[in-house]
Amino acid sequence: MRIGLVGFGAGGRLSHLPYIQAAAEWSLSGVVTGSAERRRVLAAEAPGIPAYSSLDDLIDAGVDAVVVSTPPQTRRELVLRALERRVHVVADKPFAPDAATGRELRDAAERADRVLTVYQNRRWDTDLLTLRSVLDSGELGDVWRAHFVLDQDDPATLEPGAANGLLRDLGAHVVDQLTCLFGPVVQVDGHLDRVGSGAERVDGSFSLGLHHANGVYSTATGSKVCRREERAMTVYGSSGSYDSRMSDVQIDLVRAGRRPASFEGEWGLEDESRWGVLSTAAGRRTVKPVPGDYSDFYRSLHRALVDGTEPPVRLDQVLHTVAVLDAARESADTGRRVAISS
Known part of the structure; x- marks a missing residue:
């Protein structure tokens, strides 16, 4: 399955990229980053993987799921947009600034009939x-x-x-x-x-x-x-x-x-x-x-999408947190x- 990474700061580079690369069930389709320096790092650590300027550009190129690993204040809008585009979403933590926003994102995933899970990798x-x-x-x-x-x-x-x-x-x-x-x-x-x-x-x-x-x-x-x-x-x-x-x-x-x-x-x-x-x-x-x-998170996510089993982190658990x-x-x-x- 094809997955894209949105954001390539310390979280995207250290906590997501190596583990996506280690999960053979996934093919990394691209990374969204506007930083010239981070694009150079991406080229060194993931040769041949394209960099995109926006979430929409990444989705247009073809993905089944995206990982949103951007600063917390940007996360809600990106998660909602990805669900609107009908792709599965992995959101970094913190999932939401409050319970009301968390419920809004859960409801959006239900309307889109797509899996929304959270990278509680610890x-x-x-x-x-x-x-x-x-x-x-x-x-x-x-x-x-x-x-x-x-x-x-x-x-x-x-x-x-x-x-x-x-x-x-x-x-x-x-x-x-x-x-x-x-x-x-x-x-x-x-x-x-x-x-x-x-x-x-x-x-x-x-x-x-x-x-x-x-x-x-x-x-x-x-x-x-x-x-x-x-x-x-x-x-x-x-x-x-x-x-x-x-x-x-x-x-x-x-x-x-x-x-x-x-x-x-x-x-x-x-x-x-x-x-x-x-x-x-x-x-x-x-x-x-x-x-x-942490690669086991991505392996479990793949099983959930293919077999219809529970995602690696359930939204009811995240909303409780x-x-x-x-x-x-x-x-x-x-x-x-x-x-x-x-």
């Missing part, structure tokens, strides 16, 4: 897949609490403005991960650390307390402005705990010039020195990671715990 992170395997083993017993940390020393990529902010950026990832593991959230406590002033004011750090419907309580924190690099997943249960401090394996590999399509060995496998530790009455032991591969983020912002603004509307 469902295919090595640390998350490994944690899921630990939970599936039952060795933790009844799960009580979880704590996720996603700190990046990267203030330059924090985009100012009301449509941006870290809550919608990294927050969308960690909330999606936690709800995938522990189910829907019914109440939220939120705190935001804001930087800048006026129209430039934006949240650069967040701290969330999520009350899941099944009784699990999870917390998630993240920052891009505190000059700290940390990834952590800790889960407490009635029979023990699991603690993970893995790195951002796949992004690190791509930044180092490696590509999943040509990589020798298991892609996304963490170094043994950073394997997670499971602690139970039987003692402490490291857990061999489950390798992660947006509702949690809306509630977190309301909680931060009011100082009160906020319930999630059913």
Whole structure:
């Protein structure tokens, strides 16, 4: 099937292109970018793939699906236009600035009878897949609490403005991960650390307390402005705990010039020195990671379009994440715990 990539910034270049190229089920038809420098990068990293000036030009050239990886404030218009042109759409996160916009995009996809899904690629992170395997083993017993940390020393990529902010950026990832593991959230406590002033004011750090419907309580924190690099997943249960401090394996590999399509060995496998530790009455032991591969998102999308199965990320799950983020912002603004509307 033919797929096009709209936007070729850091997200398009590092998080989409290598994984589309590694998924043999897809043929990359072209990339939309108006930047001369990015067109030079595209020519080097994907020789022979044409660059287009607009979404319509790309669709006119012939695609079955497009990936919209442009700045958040441009995403709604592009998603709606692609659906109007009757192609399937992968939207980058944040999917929408609020739940109302998210529902608008969902309704547009239903009217067009096309698949709209969201690139929640961190469902295919090595640390998350490994944690899921630990939970599936039952060795933790009844799960009580979880704590996720996603700190990046990267203030330059924090985009100012009301449509941006870290809550919608990294927050969308960690909330999606936690709800995938522990189910829907019914109440939220939120705190935001804001930087800048006026129209430039934006949240650069967040701290969330999520009350899941099944009784699990999870917390998630993240920052891009505190000059700290940390990834952590800790889960407490009635029979023990699991603690993970893995790195951002796949992004690190791509930044180092490696590509999943040509990589020798298991892609996304963490170094043994950073394997997670499971602690139970039987003692402490490291857990061999489950390798992660973002290409699996695109393989799953292809199966969904061919076989009519569920897309890799369902819109009802994404809309729930947006509702949690809306509630977190309301909680931060009011100082009160906020319930999630059913």
